[in-house]
Amino acid sequence: AQDPTGSKQTTYPGISSDALEKFGGEAGVHNWVEALFYYIMLDNRINKIFIEHGNVARQIALNTQLEQMVLGGAVQYEGASMSAAHADLGITLTQFNAVVEAAYNACERVNTPYSVCNQLIAALAPFERSIVTR
Numbered sequence: 847a848q849d850p851t852g853s854k855q856t857t858y859p860g861i862s863s864d865a866l867e868k869f870g871g872e873a874g875v876h877n878w879v880e881a882l883f884y885y886i887m888l889d890n891r892i893n894k895i896f897i898e899h900g901n902v903a904r905q906i907a908l909n910t911q912l913e914q915m916v917l918g919g920a921v922q923y924e925g926a927s928m929s930a931a932h933a934d935l936g937i938t939l940t941q942f943n944a945v946v947e948a949a950y951n952a953c954e955r956v957n958t959p960y961s962v963c964n965q966l967i968a969a970l971a972p973f974e975r976s977i978v979t980r
């Protein structure tokens with residue numbers, strides 16, 4: 847599997863050693879990703895991109911892997927690099943930020959402690975460089 851950042855980075859700064867546990871382990875991360883896509887699909891600024899280009903079941907499975915890995919889990923991410931997955935979508939910073947909002951709403955929905963929610967979202971933020979192309 848490729849490193850999702852497209853770099854050689856394998857550890858994520860700012861992630862505490864108990865982050866995955868506080869997130870509720872694999873089941874907790876999966877619930878969070880389900881809630882994330884619930885809020886994405888309710889957001890009229892971005893849902894059309896996912897309806898037209900996405901495969902929600904595949905994206906939920908791959909995001910569950912990726913987020914567990916970012917939280918320090920011994921999980922291999924088996925999807926495409928962030929740049930390859932998003933290259934043709936012409937994503938704007940406004941659309942990226944809409945997904946970040948959905949991510950915070952998902953944390954509230956599944957009662958993820960705010961500090962550990964922030965750790966995950968901060969660790970995903972650098973992917974913006976690979977995802978926002980417009």
Ligand code: HEM
Nearest residue numbers: 892895896899900908909925926931937941942945970973
């Ligand atoms: C940090 C933010 C993001 C992360 C971690 C992320 C993660 C992922 C992952 C893991 C995949 C699956 C790759 C694969 O199929 O191998 C994917 C695909 C996709 N993402 Fe994102 N994504 C992010 C931001 C966004 C944004 C902002 C949008 C649009 C507004 C978006 C739209 C899509 C779409 C439509 C696909 C499916 C592409 C395809 O199957 O051809 N993503 N993303």
